Amino acid sequence: MREFTVPALVTAAPAGGLADVVFERAEADPGRAALARKDASGVWRDVTAATFRDQVLALAKGLLAEGVRFGDRVAVMSRTRYEWTLFDFALWTVGAQSVPVYPTSSAEQVHWMLHDAEVSAIVVEHEDHAMTVGSVVDRLPRLKRLWQLDTGVEERLMAAGTGIDDEVVHRHRLALTPDTPATVIYTSGTTGRPKGCVLTHGNFMAECDNVVRRYETVFPDKAGRQASTLLFLPLAHVFGRMIEVGAIRSGVRLGHQPSLTAAALLPDLEAFRPTFVLAVPYIFERIFHAARRRAEAEGRLGPFDKAVEVAVRHAEARERKAFGTGPGPGAVLRAQHRFFDRTVYSRLRAALGGRCRYAMSGGSAMERRLGLFYDGAGIRIVEGYGLTESTAAATANPPERPRFGTVGVPVPGTTVRIAEDGEVWLRGGQVFTGYLGDRHATGKALRDGWLATGDLGSLDEDGYLTITGRKKDILVTSSGKSVSPAPLEDRVRAHPLVAQCIVVGDDRPYVCALVTLDPDAVHHWLTMRNRPETDPAEVAHDPDLEAEVRRAVAAANTRVSQAESIRAFRILGSPFTEEDGLLTPSLKLRRKAIEKAYAAEIEALYRS
Incomplete structure (x- = not known):
């Protein structure tokens, strides 16, 4: 047994919750840029600490007016955008708990999370999400309200709360302690149903405050050196959520980008000019x-x-x-x-x-x-x-x-x-x-x-x-050899043509692999060889391309013993996708689902 400890740099907060910093920063430096938000013409506009506080307070009043109460769980199903952060802090201001839902979740996944968390209201991004929720709403008796972001619900909620006094909101906020649950984040669920992880306000404080203090070179907060980041990770994932909270707590200028496509992301990176980025x-x-x-x-x-x-x-x-x-x-x-x-x-x-x-x-x-x-x-x-x-x-x-x-x-x-x-x-x-x-x-x-x-x-x-x-991923071959698939998979995936790789071999005589191809890389590979576009299933059987993948497999095999090496592989005609149920929303392989879907291909590897 080996152990290593690094002492805390920040003393655990004895009181308060995550929303307090919004009001504290607005009081200390109201004109400082806290976030940035694209306007209707696509130009990034700074949102000051005072403006963000006012929006959080107004939205918190609206939530109270609509019946959200201390301890209620409210789901958010949306891509990464400014309104998510606004709702997060407004919910925390009134003592409610947010429940992130991946925007790509199926109806059954949505039903499970909303039912399991006993969600009383949900914020969705657009009509497709509303229809997904609507398809299971008859099995969700606790769900009372649905708000849709692209219909201007932010402004309507703020208007609904104008009759509520500021002090009512602050009484809710000041009742929070570090031990109060802040959110319930469901695991990706590579096997079985997702489980709801209960994270407290204190969990986020301990994480974010220590990380920010230790990594001051990444999160500088000095005159003329304000750090900034464009967040494009999904806020339904804990990594993106930690950065959201850490940025607000540390004074980092935070922007949001909902799309991971190069056409959408690269222009915004150029315009926003972040000092650091976060990605997988x-x-x-x-x-x-x-x-x-x-x-x-x-x-x-x-x-x-x-x-x-x-x-x-x-x-x-x-x-x-x-x-x-x-x-x-x-x-x-x-x-x-x-x-x-x-x-x-x-x-x-x-x-x-x-x-x-x-x-x-x-x-x-x-x-x-x-x-x-x-x-x-x-x-x-x-x-x-x-x-x-x-x-x-x-x-x-x-x-x-x-x-x-x-x-x-x-x-x-x-x-x-x-x-x-x-x-x-x-x-x-x-x-x-x-x-x-x-x-x-x-x-x-x-x-x-x-x-x-x-x-x-x-x-x-x-x-x-x-x-x-x-x-749980360790493979044990029929000869009793234990094999960790991840190092092999990562090495094969390093090849430019390879999108994904899954190693199989549990209770088998040797290790094999299924490989998928990157469509952009294949297009480029064909173009550079003056060859016409071909059906993906046919490209997968191209002998020249197969030789390229064989080199990637050989390179991976140099990292392990012969008993652990990949003896045979099959190139598949299409990649694993979340829509097919073969990837989690965080892009992890659903191994059992893949092995079931491609059982025939795997069997063929062991007959050849």
């Missing part, structure tokens, strides 16, 4: 692969790949110097790096708005080489690890001393323990209080104050955590 590794992979495809299309693939190699070597040299095992980049490497900074890296930074020097990554593992590349290109990615049950980050790499390929050290106020069987256990003020109405599941997850994460990992001598897999 998949987003950073897509940005990198898109840049490489663009370079190849322009006939600059050789210089681009050279620039990548220089960035990786430069970052590795700096990493070795930070840990006292090397002198840092040499003169020749520094000169090469300066050249490519002007010709390649600056273009990557410009795509993120030009001011971005930090990024935060979580949700799944990032390939070490990708993190090194971004660092060498001038964007330091702070990779971390956490769960919904730990209010997001439990560990994160120190921005001044990252160890790429790990998920960093415990955030302040957190202890990480590696149990005898290799499971990662967590302890700290951000650890949740339990699953809503499920004592059995709570008892399995919380053990004498420790959160048993279900993840496997190791701690090095400096306290850096490496996640090696998920306990």
